Amino acid sequence: xxxxxxxxxxxxxxxxxxxxxxxxxxxxxxxxxxxxxxxxxxxxxxxxxxxxxxxxxxxxxxxxxxxxxxxxxxxxxxxxxxxxxxxxxxxxxxxxxxxxxxxxxxxxxxxxxxxxxxxxxxxxxxxxxxxxxxxxxxxxxxxxxxxxxxxxxxxxxxxxxxxxxxxxxxxxxxxxxxxxxxxxxxxxxxxxxxxxxxxxxxxxxxxxxxxxxxxxxxxxxxxxxxxxxxxxxxxxxxxxxxxxxxxxxxxxxxxxxxxxxxxxxxxxxxxxxxxxxxxxxxxxxxxxxxxxxxxxxxxxxxxxxxxxxxxxxxxxxxxxxxxxxxxxxxxxxxxxxxxxxxxxxxxxxxxxxxxxxxxxxxxxxxxxxxxxxxxxxxxxxxxxxxxxxxxxxxxxxxxxxxxxxxxxxxxxxxxxxxxxxxxxxxxxxxxxxxxxxxxxxxxxxxxxxxxxxxxx
Numbered sequence: 001x002x003x004x005x006x007x008x009x010x011x012x013x014x015x016x017x018x019x020x021x022x023x024x025x026x027x028x029x030x031x032x033x034x035x036x037x038x039x040x041x042x043x044x045x046x047x048x049x050x051x052x053x054x055x056x057x058x059x060x061x062x063x064x065x066x067x068x069x070x071x072x073x074x075x076x077x078x079x080x081x082x083x084x085x086x087x088x089x090x091x092x093x094x095x096x097x098x099x100x101x102x103x104x105x106x107x108x109x110x111x112x113x114x115x116x117x118x119x120x121x122x123x124x125x126x127x128x129x130x131x132x133x134x135x136x137x138x139x140x141x142x143x144x145x146x147x148x149x150x151x152x153x154x155x156x157x158x159x160x161x162x163x164x165x166x167x168x169x170x171x172x173x174x175x176x177x178x179x180x181x182x183x184x185x186x187x188x189x190x191x192x193x194x195x196x197x198x199x200x201x202x203x204x205x206x207x208x209x210x211x212x213x214x215x216x217x218x219x220x221x222x223x224x225x226x227x228x229x230x231x232x233x234x235x236x237x238x239x240x241x242x243x244x245x246x247x248x249x250x251x252x253x254x255x256x257x258x259x260x261x262x263x264x265x266x267x268x269x270x271x272x273x274x275x276x277x278x279x280x281x282x283x284x285x286x287x288x289x290x291x292x293x294x295x296x297x298x299x300x301x302x303x304x305x306x307x308x309x310x311x312x313x314x315x316x317x318x319x320x321x322x323x324x325x326x327x328x329x330x331x332x333x334x335x336x337x338x339x340x341x342x343x344x345x346x347x348x349x350x351x352x353x354x355x356x357x358x359x360x361x362x363x364x365x366x367x368x369x370x371x372x373x374x375x376x377x378x379x380x381x382x383x384x385x386x387x388x389x390x391x392x393x394x395x396x397x398x399x400x401x402x403x404x405x406x407x408x409x410x411x412x413x414x415x416x417x418x419x420x421x422x423x424x425x426x427x428x429x430x431x432x433x434x435x436x437x438x439x440x441x442x443x444x445x446x447x448x449x450x451x452x453x454x455x456x
Contacts, residue, residue, distance in 0.1 A: 044309035045440040049099035050086050057306045058421070063298040067139075067287050068101050073229040075139040075287060083302065087434060089324070089378070090229045098322055098380070099436035100302070101286065102422030107296040108277045108288035109162060110173075110250065115291075116145045116158055116273065123159035123251050126151045129270075130158075137274040138176055138231050138287075144274035149185075149255040152266045157188075157253035162278065164240065164248045166196070170220075170282035170327070172237040173250045178272035179230055180207050185269030188215075188256035189234050191278075196244025201236040204261050207271065213261030222282075224377075226324070231274070235284050237327075250278055283325035285432065299430065302421040310336065311442035312412045314388035317357075318440075318453050319347060322380040323433035326353050332429040333383060334438065335420045343411035347385050347394070348429070349375050357385030357394035359411055367392035367408035369401045380436070384454040388444040398455035400447060 047055065054060055060083045068087035070076045073095050078084045088095040112119040114137065117130045129148035137144040149156035164171070173191050186204045193199040199219035203212050210232055214223045220239040225232050255269040275287050288297050319333050330350045337344035342362040350356050355371040369392050375381065384395045393404035421438070422431035445453065 043439045044311075044442040045438070047438045049435055049437060050097045052085050054083050054085070054100075054302070057304050059303050059305070061301045064296065066101075066103070066297050066300070067289075069095065069138075069228070071095055071097070075137075077139075080298075084300070089322075089434075090227045092227055095229070097436070098434035099320075100421070101434055102300045102302065102431045103285050103297070104428075104430035104432055105296060105299040106279050106281060106285040106288065107294050108279060108290050109294045110160060110276045110278045111290055111292060111294065113276050113288075113290040114143045114274055116147065116276075119292075120158040120160050123157040123253070124155040126154045126156055128156040128158055128254065135178060135272045136230075138228060144176075144178065144272050146270055146272050147252070147254040148270040149253065149268050152268055155253060155256065155263075155265050157251055157256075159249050159251045160276075160278075162248045162250075164193070164246055164280075166240070166242060166244055166246050168240055168242050169280055170237055170239045171248060172235060172279045172281050172284050174233055174235045174275075174277045174284045174287075175252055175273055176228060176231040176233050176275040176287075177205060177207060178274075179210075179232060180272075182269060183208050184258060185255035185267050186257045186260050187271045188251075188253045188263070189236050190249075190251040190253075191236050191238050192249045192251070193238065193240050193245040193247070194249070195246045197241055199238050199241055199245060201238040203234065203236050204256055205232060205234050206260050207232065211260060215261050215263070222327070224325075226378075233275075233284075237282060248278075250276070252276065282327035283432070299427060301423065301427065304419040304421070305417060307336070307417060307419060309440065309442060310416060312410065312416055314442075314444040316384065316386045316441040316443065316445045316450065316453075317345075317347060317438070319383045319438050320380065320436040321383065321431070321434060322436075323349065323375060323377060323431075325432070326375060326377055328432075330429050331431045331433070332420070332424045333422065333431055333435065335424050336416050337418055337420070337425050338411070338414040338416050339418060340425055343414045343416060344425070345385075345387060345411065345416070346424070347383055349431075355381075355383050355394060355396045357383075357387075357392060359387060359392055359408060361409050361411045362413060363409060365407070365409040367405040369394040369404050371396035371401060372399060373397065382454040382456065384450050386444045386450055391444065393447075393450070395450050395454045398451050400450055
């Protein structure tokens, strides 16, 4: 009877303590409240970015407002200096919590991104019909516009023209187009670069199914569509080619054809459009609202300087993350460094779309381990990196590098002082995606545990 009483008392105390657990407790591991089964499984650090707010030990800056979707599927504005979390993406059925969004600085050059009745001009012989503020937009405001092509003789659409540099950089245009069941007309988004050897990209959209088809593009191009709940976000990317192209035009046609991927002037019909953007980049970023001038969203920077939990001689890092796009330079998930590039540990998505875990040492003999599977746009994954002397290995979704680096000197000469979430020390390798959770063990877990921890 006495044992039962002691057990009941302890259980009641545990329930009471659990009821007092706060979201802050979840960010830095508290042994009483974690899901790890034994003391040897206990991590030294566990940051869950699907919870809000950030832990006090994390320093966050961004010198502008920024946006992401909330749990209700509404595009929400976060004030300057406020971390974007939790952020959600739509998987076709539900809005899924993806955690913290970290992005580089970007500029939307499209003016009047939410008002197609001004700045935008007719792109064809006859004028397109424009009805402003007809429908609720992704941000919850009634600011989406209806575009109508009612001519069975001429194409009707809108365009905006820009002067650009004669170089080889990439340009990306996006537009939110509302879903509907109309499969009798197919809208099209285009970029045309002209003045030298013309480069162009054209993509048509089925507003019912989200199917897209690229048509008659030239040069290096990418097209895609993102499911954004009640809307599709349509995207086109094309590279300039240093041949004298200094004029760029973005076109949006509500009814370019009567079948997907073809154009015919007799097509007629309407679409609801909102949130157009043009970025001088190889991939789209989160939406940036504009009116009469271009608007820049500043870089997200999240760091931690309290690294008492870190073991420089051995350790294991597990990260759950996802990328909305793959393009450009290497994207860093995490870097732990001495304030610069000489001594550091870092997990990244490299330019070949492979996940890698690298170490650099001011004395040389650096390490790199690469996962076999490529990163996939929009698909969440688990990355794990483990290190010890002459032992560096990376894994993705339960599969470890079959040829780990077994000849390496770890960066132990200098003290590692800083953790950078979603970027490098230089601030030019931004993750440009979501980080859901980071867990760190101050020992090198065995390969079986690495596979188990990183399994989908």
